[in-house]
Ligand SMILES: *Cc1c(COP(=O)(O)O)cnc(C)c1O
């Protein structure tokens with residue numbers, strides 16, 4: 302597409318070392334300091350188009366959506382990956398996620414507005430699709446141009462591997478996924494298997510898988526798909542673009558997101574910063590990163606004013622996708638939270654399970670990680686950090702249907718140490734109208 306060619310994006314060191322590298326380079330960290338890279342967009346050509354024209358352009362694509370604009374990521378192509386050929390884009394229609402008002406949760410939390418951004422309503426059921434379409438499209442283009450990449454690999458707590466496997470299957474590229482054995486849900490294990498990925502269950506935790514995949518992908522023929530690869534961040538930052546667009550180019554007071562490896566909170570921050578720099582929004586929201594108490598290294602650092610960061614082994618948690626003790630994107634996340642006057646809050650197993658059940662009772666069907674974010678919002682609201690007049694967008698990171706075991710164990714009261722205040726069980730009755738009416742009566746009495 303001719304329109305994209307005037308825009309320029311390159312890798313730069315996140316920590317500020319000099320040097321720029323083409324996005325076609327196989328490079329995940331800065332050759333000078335070893336820190337993470339970020340995709341830098343030359344602002345000059347982006348600024349030549351006014352904020353109003355950008356808004357109209359994005360809205361028109363959202364409304365009409367021919368390929369590749371039927372995707373919420375590729376609607377914003379010039380801001381994401383301008384140099385990819387449309388022919389090389391691998392999309393499963395990611396993004397365009399509903400922003401759903403949750404009035405019952407607003408009342409329960411005592412804040413003016415709570416919305417859920419349902420990023421789990423997507424091809425593989427989590428927000429990981431947003432970043433994976435960008436990364437796999439870039440690999441597809443490099444392979445088309447003759448770069449000898451044999452496979453794409455990732456370590457995963459479940460959702461990254463599902464997304465990688467699906468997008469690689471769509472593109473016809475071999476995928477290799479490294480999973481911590483027995484630490485992910487059955488649905489999450491099934492997804493890469495169904496998509497034909499080489500699926501390896503390692504006898505370690507996520508941090509152990511991450512160490513192996515980093516070493517493995519030092520070979521240029523195996524490309525790294527974890528979020529330390531900054532291409533993923535470019536897709537995930539469109540969460541911010543969509544939220545602003547859905548609110549008529551306004552921002553909420555707060556955006557809350559569960560954090561594990563901490564790529565997503567950095568991505569959402571980057572998205573809002575771009576919107577602000579290019580004049581599409583006139584203020585920034587405050588960000589909340591929510592961690593499980595059992596995997597809370599960022600929370601502990603936050604309590605010390607981010608002075609120091611200490612990785613620590615993560616303990617088993619119902620929020621399995623964020624059971625990470627040594628987050629790769631911690632420095633990006635800390636900088637983001639500092640720029641956004643952000644907060645970090647944690648949730649216990651009991652708190653996250655209750656928040657999940659509460660949201661389900663409001664007609665949503667959220668994953669345990671979204672439960673962590675909801676519990677964090679409730680705690681900050683109770684302490685008055687979130688004020689009664691504030692508006693909050695909670696990022697729902699995966700679909701609840703990916704975690705049926707957790708919900709099943711909650712409702713059958715099998716979660717050790719957790720009192721399931723909202724448990725609901727099937728009632729066995731005889732097949733008669735009278736028995737049904739009696740059950741209805743009893744439920745009505747219970748509600749009084
Ligand atoms: C990956 C994931 C997270 C955490 O995102 P990070 O970028 O690793 O912080 C949260 N929730 C779900 C469902 C995930 O799959």
Ligand SMILES: [Zn+2]
Pocket residue numbers: 314315316317318331332333334335336
């Ligand atoms: Zn550097």
